Amino acid sequence: MTRCSRESHLVTKLTAHVPPPMLFEVNRKLFSRSERVKGVDFHPTEPWLLAGLYNGTVNIYNHETGAIVKTFEVSEVPVRCCKFIARKNWFVAGSDDFQLRVFNYNTHEKVAAFEAHPDYIRCLAVHPSAPIVITGSDDMTLKAWDWDKGWKNIQVYEGHSHFIMNICFNPKDSNTFATACLDRTVKMWSIGSSTANFTMDAHDKGVNSVDFYPGTDKPYLVTTGDDKTVKVWDYLSKSCVQTMEGHTNNVSFAVFHPNLPLIISGSEDGTVKIWNSGAYRIENTLSYALERAWCIALRKGANDVAFGFDEGVVVIKLGRDEPTFSMDPSGKLVFTRNQEVLSGNIQTIDAPTSDAADGSRLRFSSKEIGHTEIYASSLIHSPNGRFVTVVGDGEYITYTALAWRNKSFGNGLSFAWAPDSNTYAVLESKVKLKMYKNFKERGGNGMKGAGTWAIEGLHGGTLLGARGPGFVVFWEWETGEIVRRIDVDAKSVYWSGTGQLVAICADDAFYILHFHRDAYENALASGEVVTDEGIPEAFEIVSDVSDVVKTAKWIGDCFIYTTTTNRLAYFVGTESYSISPFDTPLYLLGYIPAHNRVYLADKDMNIHSYGLSLGVVEYQTAVLRHDMKGAAEILPTLPKDQLNKVARFLEGRGMKELALTVTTDPDHKFDLALQLDDLDTALEIARTVPELEAELKWKSLGDRALTAWRFDLARECFEKGNDLSALMLLLLSTGDREGLAALSAKAVEKGQNNLAFASLLQLGDANACVDLLIKTQRAPEAALFARTYAPGEIGKAVDAWHSELEAKKRPKIAATVAHPQKNGELFEESALVDVQ
Template structure:
């Protein structure tokens, strides 16, 4: 069985006796022989939390994620519970009178089971203040491991050094049945997670691993290979493998179907003691004498293929399942939400699939994996052909295909029979990693991509690039070559290639340079992709769904999780995607919109005009935005149906009459911003009449004052002063009256706004006849404010030759803030009142 094994985390520590992955956070919990508990971030490798739990070994630890807890059992007989966020100790009590060797947490109920050297298993309920609700007796030696049945959480199994495995029910103190599992003590037991087999795997001190049918209580298989006692063996939930670890220091991977040994891993950390599986990411943590290791098995991507008609086929382990997306008709499903799809099992495959490939006509499906390939009929799932091969590619005619047997050995078949000639030129000269089908046979190797002609076997072109994948368009004229940080779109010119051959050009190992021309290079990391005509739809490593058309790339939608493109169904106008669990999602993408964009980018405006009437109405605004980005604003204005967008385009094109019409049709509560924008633009193009109307409708009295002053409109300024006073914009009203030379009205406004000292100061310069009245008013105000001394200090203007005598100076210094602002237009603004935006205030001493 061929899949990658990559080490993600390697951390040395004291002996690790227990480990557990957090179900949602990137955390790994470890219990150490020195009494500590560590939490690692298994993505970064950082140790993020440490708990000093006890002074004796901690032999078992588990997360209780729904409570933000972890629970630990140790050799001082104590069961301890900690909140891993606050470091608070939630509970601690003596659970057994001997070492606690194992524990497990019920998947849904508030129950923890503990197994001990006292030969008993106990159930504890944390909702009942950790009361012991059941004791299970029957074993005659140390309890080494407990595990719940994933198919029935009311039952669990236990492994014991008395050589037996017992099956229990939660509500009964005695075992349902007992199996004599090994010749020596049993160290571990685990349930097969699938629904098709009632199997257990056990490990014993007789150095063997055994598979049991617990319904018939019969041994299905005995696996030998470890040279010392195996500490654990577990079924992987997503891959058809069994993972075991032993005191011989190795971790072994066994085929879950044939039970043969597939791989042996050694990390030189002495004995292996414990294991934990991260079910959603194919990751395995193994604890050793000298530390912890996390390995990643295989890949997260699901194995699937969808034909052009919408028939989806994917594998789950070696089961083959199918669904038809063509039957989905609910176009009202919100974008990005899961779509229910009826799935049925259509068969099995003898190999563990690493890729599925539909033939172009959809009649056949090729399964590739484990160094073999099998071609099945898509409908009946019957074996049509098979052989050795590490990669496979279909030609466009669905009758021809190529198989890469080894990195330097390539075979071509036609109608399921090997083609003797012509052979692909230069095969064996390059080390090829994979094949890619299409109008040309593509081969990808380290640092190069090579294209052969299917019919002649000649090298069409060699391109030096480190590629990850090759995608041909359905028309056969475009090809996308993806790399780690970008992708390249090239145009294949078969006519130019044939012309060079007719001219007698020598075809070297580099092929014909004129065969391809570069259309674009896009700095996006492509994960999965499909061509729809000349539109390239792809998902990125950053979880965005994009499409490339012409020479540019556009985003359809971002996503929170990794998504994989299944394909596009034109009748639905939707792109279908799946997550790694093969849950189906969709996003709308109109093919006519793509065709229109393609025509525009090619400069074929006549063709675009023909397509325009066929565009869905709900897509017109999207098209208009596209046209605006292409600086085709006049056409965008004709296309858009969005009043806001139409208004913005009208302003950009100085079509102010259209903008005026839109502004008049908008409700008053939404119109102010539009009128303001229209007024600003009208002012910029010298449309003073329109600017005045717009500013009046917008209520923008500051801009209106500037406009009226510029045009010398005295009547308009008088109306503006009244409007400003009504709105409480007293600064602007004062400035307007001052510009009109109406000093008396300025004084009246200051008095109305309770600014008598400023009124007196202003009147002394601009309206002397008003001074006595103002001073009397000021004096009376001061008396009512219980300031008789200041009132008495104010000299009467008729009795003094100068205004600024001692009494005035004292009064002003107390009445007028020393940070008042005198504006160039004569306005005095105190700190409590902000000047208008157009005022240029100067701070002075009063």
Template sequence: MLFDVNRKLFSRSDRVKGADFHPTETWLLTGLYNGSVNIYNHETGALVKTFEVSTVPVRCVKFIPRKNWFVAGSDDFQLRVFNYNTHEKVAAFEAHPDYIRCLTVHPTASIVLTGSDDMTIKAWDWDKQWKCIQVYEGHTHYIMNITFNPKDSNTFASACLDRTVKMWSLASPTANFTMDAHDKGVNYVDFYPGSDKPYLVTTGDDRTIKIWDYLSKSCVQTMEGHTNNPSFAVFHPNLPIIISGSEDGTVKIWNSNTYRLENTLSYALERAWCVSLRRDANEVAVGFDEGIVVIKLGRDEPTYSMDPSGKLIYTKNQVVLSGNLATLSDISAADGNRIPLSIKEIGTTEIFATALLHSPNGRFVTVVGDGEYIIYTALAWRNKAFGSGTGFAWAGDSNTYAVLESKVKLRVFKNFKERGDAGMKGAGSWAVDAIYGGPVLGARGKGFVIFWDWESGEIVRRIDVDAKNIFWSTTGTLVAVVSDDSYYILKFDRDAYNSKLEEGVEITDEGVEEAFDVVAEISDSVKTAKWIGDCFIYTTAGNRLNYFVGNESYTISPSDTSMFILGYIPAHNRVYLADKDMNIFGYSLSLSVVEYQTAVLRGDMDSAAEILPTLPKEQLNKVARFLEGRDLKELALQVTTDPDHQFDLSLQLDDLDTAVKIARSVLEPEAETKWKAIGDRALTVWRFDLAREAFEKAGDLSALMLLLLSTGDREGLQKLAATAEKKGANNLAFATLFQLGDAKPCVDLLVKTNRAPEAALFARTYAPSEVPKVVDVWRDELRTKNKGKIAGSIAHPSEHAELFEEGWEEALAREAGGPVDVNGDSDISPNESEDA
């Protein structure tokens, strides 16, 4: 079985006796022999939290995520529960009179099962203050492991050193049945997660791993390979494998269909004790004597293929499922919403699929995996052909295909029989990693991409580039060559290639240079992709759905999760995607919009004008934004139906009459911002009358004052001052009156706004006749504030003109009988300050 094994986390610690993945957080819980419990971030490798649980070994730990708890059992007979967010100890009590060796949490009920060296299993209900609701007796040695049945959570199985495995019901204290599983003690038991087999896997101190049919109580298979006692063996929920770990220090991966040993892993951390599976990401955690390791098996991407008509086929393990997106009844769902699809099982595959490929006409589906390929008929799912191969590619006619048997062996078949010619020229000279179907056969290796002609086997072109994928357009003229952080769009010119052949030019290992032209290079990562005509749709590593047309890339929608493109159905005007669990999502993408954009980018405005009336109305604003980006603003203004966009374009084009019409149709307060923008733009094109109207309607009095001052409009300034005073814009009203030279209204405004001192000073300079009145107002104001002494010290201007000649601060200080620092630093003592 061929899949990658990548180490994600490697952390040394004290002996790890228990481990558990959190179902939603990126956390891994570990219970240590020194009594501590650690929580790691398995993505970053960082130690997130540490709990000092006990002074003796913690042998078992589990998350209870719905309560934000974890539960731990230890050798001091205590069961302890902690809130992992607050570090609060929720509960602690003696659960058994001996070591607690294992525990498990019910998937839905408020129940924890514990197994102990006292030879009993107990059920605890946390909703009943951790009351023991049942004791299960019958084993005659240490209980090593407990696990719930995923097909019936009211039953569970236990493994014991008395050499037996027992099956229990939650409500009964006695076992339903007992199986004599091994010649020596049983260390672990786990259920097969699928619905098709009533199987258990067990490990024993006889160094074997056994598969059991628990309905017939018969042993299906015995697997040998560990050189010491295996501590655990578990069925993987997504991959057809069994993972085992042993005191010999190794982790072994077995094929759960053939029971053949596929891989042996060793991390030099001494004995392996415990395991946990992260079910949604194919990740496995293994605890050892000297630390914890997390490995990732295979890939997260689903294995699927959709033909042009919308028929979807995908696999789960080795079960093949099918659905037809063309028959979807509700295609009006909002972009990004999940779409229900009727799914049916159509068969199984004999190999674990790593790739599915529909033939171009949709009649056949090729399954590739485990170094083999099988071609099935798409409708009846019957085996049509098979063979050895790590890669497979269909030609455009669905009758020809190529198989990559090894890095240096490429075979070509026609009508399901191998062609008798010499095959592809120079195919054995380069180490090829993968092959790709299309109008010509593509292949990639380390540092190069090469294309062969299907019929002649001649090299069409060899290009030096580090590629990871190749996608051919359905028209056969464009190809996307994808590297790690960018992609190249190339145009294939078959006529240029054929003309070289007709001229009798000898084709070298580099092929024909004129066969391909570079159309564009885009700095963007491509994860999955499909061509729709000459439009390249793809998902990025940043979870965006983009499309490339002409020579530019555009974003359709961002996404919160990783998505995989299934294909496009023109009748729905939607592109369909799936997540890794094969939930279906749809996004609108009009093919006519793409065609219109293509025509515009090519400069074919006549064709674009013909396509324009066919565009869906809901797509017109999107098209207008595209035209604006191409600096075709006049055309964008004609196309857009969005008033805000029309307004912005009108301003950019200085079409102020259109902008005014839009502003007059908009309700407050949005109209104010539009009128302000019109006013600013009108000034730049010397339309002062429009600017004045716009500033008045926008209520922009400051801009209006500058405009009126610039044009010398005295009457307008007088109206502006009255308006500003009415609106409470007193500073602007004062400045306007001052510019008009009306001193008396300025004094009146200062008095009206309770600024009598400033009014007095202003009046002394600009309106002396107003001084007595203002000073009286000042005095009255001080008296109302209980500052009579200061009020009495203010001289009337007719009696003491020197008050204004020397400066009012110094004169006021002298009249009050004490020094005052005009800069604010007073020499008056605190006790005298009130009188002063």
């Protein structure tokens, strides 16, 4: 197949070139045996897969865990089709008893059930926005049902002459849909018309499925039939674009993948075939030994695909969800959608204001600049931004970044640029590494030892890095000498722009190393023999961090990265700091200094940003290097909204005095002042805080004042903080009787009766204690207390006790409580207990 879009001087070479197979992973996520599965559908937001079975049951699987989460006994005959209606929390199912049934999948309630056709309901489709379900039947008709009108039949479509097998809405015009029928035709319909817009004689035997191409550039359909073929059609010209042969039995389905340049088909021969939708060749054949394949579903926004077979259901993941992109230092972004290449400039985005919400989606315009003939697994800008290399399908193509014109191409599993942008390395196979300069292969011996190791990937930067199973090796670009081999099982390698630091990212951590070029060159100059291990002194480990890096970039000596746990962070000096978590996976694009923001993209290339001041990073770097003079020069230049962040950093480094002078957050300043025993500063802050918010501060300051032996300040704080318990202890320890008396009155006012009683008791005012007990409806305790400490108050206490009992209508109990004065008891003054 000729790659007609390349430059004319390359065409001759490429005409005879057969592109290698597409390189994408196929990972099985769910494998579950069951009765025959005739219909499957993914929920758009939950991790659920709907499966309609031949025994009349509908199951909902969690395709992440493989468990069945819900089961519905729908009918006693086969369920042939089922779909989610997620916006209503429903699913709808058609069965061989002619009934269309609707269930609420949350409550298990049957919402509706009615006879939709006088024969088997073989297929159905849910309109993407309108409240309409269209059903197709063995009665050779289609019907549209409106659930907002009580499932009223609003249209009947006639024209087919056999069983209707499949219905598909047009993604570019949801008012039209196509149908596949065993009468060997495909018809195109409009929702409001009972007759077809046009008919195509699609296959030599019955047609089993039809699906629309999801892109905007091709008016294509894919169909399958009992003639064992898969066909691609241009429905505007009604011409067959391609017939694909490979199945050995009736082909049940075929669909265009929405995110990958693939067509996926399944057959009664038991296999699923994956076709290249550009070259129309088989890329992979899958067999799960579950007998005939009947149905398929694609998960929106992901690369998950579900299949239904005679003996169960399978969910696979094709390729990866990560977008393919590259951004140069100036902010020019290049990314791909299938084989389309789009470009935009992050610099043109209006910089969010300082109070803009981090993580919010930004308005970003992009335009298509060309195509690439291979399915891109990675894009790599040259350091000067003039070229972009696309790697995929075992090949690489280098384009000019502005005009998107081919500059060079060849076989390659991996690619890496040198810092000068004129030199690059290509990994043609795991043991074959080639070097190029100015787009011509470089002569000489190449990289020493390269053919003796199995290399999995290349990484550009100050040194050429290559990783393999259990090792990373670094070479000098010009000489090909081994600088250092490091035993680590790495996933990626990132060099800083200064060329002094390198991050090696593994499966469970990343490591920051310092490259000492002087040590390396001195070792060579001294005549040291360079072995396959290189020069040990060339690298020194700075730090290892237990974060798992997903995407990363260096900004000077600051390493910014995203983690597998959906968090944005950066490493500077010897420590790592979090910027923000996020809800969905984001991928790091880069940093724009003029905006003081980090830019990221989601898998659909929607742009998000988070604030990060480069000045703050420089300040932190200076502090970590103990360059306090340099840090002091940077501090006045920092944005005011970043000072609190800097203060937290200083506090974490133990520099609390400096943090106190930097922070503008009153709460943080107050906490720092307490930690430093700067009570006057803390007092000044507490006096400026609103009364409702100040209570905790007064209590904290009072406790700290006690430890500093400042009793006067502690008393003021406890009074203003209403900490009466602490105040009582302070007054007791200082013997302040007047203060205790005032405290007891305040405690009574605030309803803290126990504390008021304790204060009065400490003052020796027994009569007041009795009065307080009576006032708080504790007359029995008042009587007993008075008997011991205030005999003259016994009568009052017993009277109160009688009143309480009578109020509770307990006269018999009241009669048993003797009144000492009425019973003639005499109390001598000498018998009184002196509690003064």
